[in-house]
Amino acid sequence: MQIISQCDADKKGYLSIDDLQVAMVAILGYKSNKLVIRFNVALNNINITVCLLNACEDLLITKLQEYDINEKIKDIFMSFDAHCRGFLTLSDLMSVFDEVAPRISKATVTSIFRNIDFDEDGRVSYRDFEYMMRLHFDSLQKN
Numbered sequence: 001m002q003i004i005s006q007c008d009a010d011k012k013g014y015l016s017i018d019d020l021q022v023a024m025v026a027i028l029g030y031k032s033n034k035l036v037i038r039f040n041v042a043l044n045n046i047n048i049t050v051c052l053l054n055a056c057e058d059l060l061i062t063k064l065q066e067y068d069i070n071e072k073i074k075d076i077f078m079s080f081d082a083h084c085r086g087f088l089t090l091s092d093l094m095s096v097f098d099e100v101a102p103r104i105s106k107a108t109v110t111s112i113f114r115n116i117d118f119d120e121d122g123r124v125s126y127r128d129f130e131y132m133m134r135l136h137f138d139s140l141q142k143n
Contacts, residue, residue: 009103025100073133077126087123088113 007023008015015023080088080096090113097109116124116132 022101022103069134073130076133077129080129087125088129089123093124 007019007026009019077088080092082092082095090110093113094106094109097104113124114120116128118128
């Protein structure tokens with residue numbers, strides 16, 4: 001899974017708890033607290049200090065399969081849409097990434113936004129967001 005290896009920022013071959021938090025945001029769409037992550041890691045008999053990449057992948061795929069994708073996409077969108085406008089702006093996305101994945105550069109966030117702002121009006125509608133998320137979830141389940 002490419003996201004897992006991308007979260008291994010220092011190319012150590014494993015994810016720290018902080019790295020695993022970033023991976024959970026990227027894959028599941030929410031930031032879990034470290035206690036919950038440690039519980040899930042221990043529950044799956046994974047070394048608590050570090051999570052080897054393949055073990056992290058297995059853990060996150062298991063968590064992903066527990067979710068109703070439609071509800072999850074709606075929940076993620078609603079959490080991103082802090083102003084309840086029914087669309088997201090670049091500023092909304094920047095705020096989310098600043099909070100949950102501060103190591104991701106502003107240029108990367110801008111690029112992500114441009115890729116999902118299909119009509120280039122500076123807004124990402126729920127439909128555009130849902131389309132992008134479905135592609136993301138489908139690609140995760142195929143890998």
